[in-house]
Amino acid sequence: MNHSQQVAKDNGKFLVTNIQRFSVNDGPGIRSTVFLKGCPLSCAWCHNPENINPYQEFYHNTEKCVRCGACADVCPEGAITPPVKRETKKEPEMAVACCTTPESSAARAVPEEISETEPPQIDREKCTHCMKCVEACKYEALTLVSTLMTVDEVYEEVKRDEMFYQSSGGGMTLSGGEPLMNPEVTLELFKRAKADGIHTALDTTGFAKWEIIEGILDYVDIVLYDIKIIDEEKHKKWTGVSNKLILENARKMAKRGTNMRIRSLVVHNVNYWDPGHAKGVMAFAKSLGESVKGVDILPFHNFAEGKYDQLGRKNVFKGFPNLFQEDIEAYEKIITEGNTWKTTVGGMIGVEQDAA
Known part of the structure; x- marks a missing residue:
């Protein structure tokens, strides 16, 4: 445990990289998305590389x-x-x-x-x-990646837009990183939101012990579940971990009757263009039955290139172009045809609350 982690533990604080207000991609309606730091996966294409490491960093x-x-x-x-x-x-x-x-x-x-x-x-x-270098820099060339916050501070920020949640069917989404790496924080924030009638969404890789997940699901209205790669060996290659636990937890959620939206990222050299992957995602989503309310296809984008440079991190996909809806039409067709769920490209913009 490094210095910043010890400070957080001693003061009941945790690292938050961003609270994105008026978010429309991370669940139904207008939302506040809280990005918690730390993730057990190291996806080569990560669009939020600042959230991978669980400790404080600087740009x-x-x-x-x-x-x-x-x-x-x-x-x-x-x-x-x-x-x-x-x-x-x-x-x-x-x-x-x-x-x-x-x-x-x-x-x-x-x-x-x-x-x-x-x-x-x-x-x-x-x-x-x-x-110490950040403290010494007077010109904001060195800045902290995240902020130490308490549950009270985060929830106060989330509550500021409660009127927009009510009018749009929105609410609070916990994302990251992986919010299940901070289970106590995640559980407490969801409990408070549910007590106030605020819709809750968990954006997760599903890579956690079931005992941790199960205790949180009672306070979650919908899970945005990442299915990155179906093939286990490719999953290990590109994310650093096996997907066995991820797929198993998704099945357990479905058996429990949890509302889910499957999120499938399309990335150069990984699964673009790979009809077999699209068919695999569709087949897995169908196997989960009525729990799956929709599939969100997320095309690769390169907006995080500057973050990689400022974090001093290797960027495997540096220079690769963005993918757009027209680039993945065939992929979208495979995911959508013959299924009752609603498919989106890029997130839940335009998806009604009752679809969640």
Whole structure:
């Protein structure tokens, strides 16, 4: 347990990366989606890489960096290399006047000396997450990824938009990361929401002990359940874990009568274009019976590229283009045809409350 985790434990606080208000993709209606930090999976395409690690981290925005070196000065581990000034030469453009020749102009041209200071380089392997560098940065080039909050603080924020939940059939969604990695927090927030008549949604990978999940489901109106890859070996390759527990827990939820929406991500080199995967998702969803109220197909997007760069994380899909609805029409057709559920592309926009 590192310093930030110990502080959180001692003060009844936990790490929240974002509370997204007026969210319309994470369950029916207008919602507040709470993103909790920490996930047992390491999906190569993760659209929220800041939520994978369960401890506090920081972004490094080199565009805001003024190269003062204050961060390197305070780092106790020597994990930050100070800014380095480099001299480069820029060849001048050839200017040709009416009374000169290109040869004579080039002969008189002198290369221009350019000074450029590279930003500090951060060795994330040496970093112990003490955050002294963030405290020393006055220019917001180094900023915390998440905020330590209590259940009271989070729920107060969620309650601010209660009138919109009532008018739209919306509510609160807990996401991440994986909210089941924070079961006490997740359970308490859902309990409070249900006591106030606020619709609740759990956005989950399903990768947790059933004993943890079962105790929370009594307070959940709908589960947004990620089925990333059906084939177990491919699942291990791309997420780092087996999907046996995930599929087993989905079956247990269905047997229990839990309302579910299956979420299926379409990613380059993983399952795009793979008709076998689409057929597998459809077959698995059908096997869960009436518990499945719909399937949400989530096309890959590259909006998180900047986060990967600022977190110093490897981005397997850097430079890959976004996928759009027209790119996955055949996939959508396989998922939809002959089934009674409603299929969306990108989330639940336009899906009525009674479909949940």
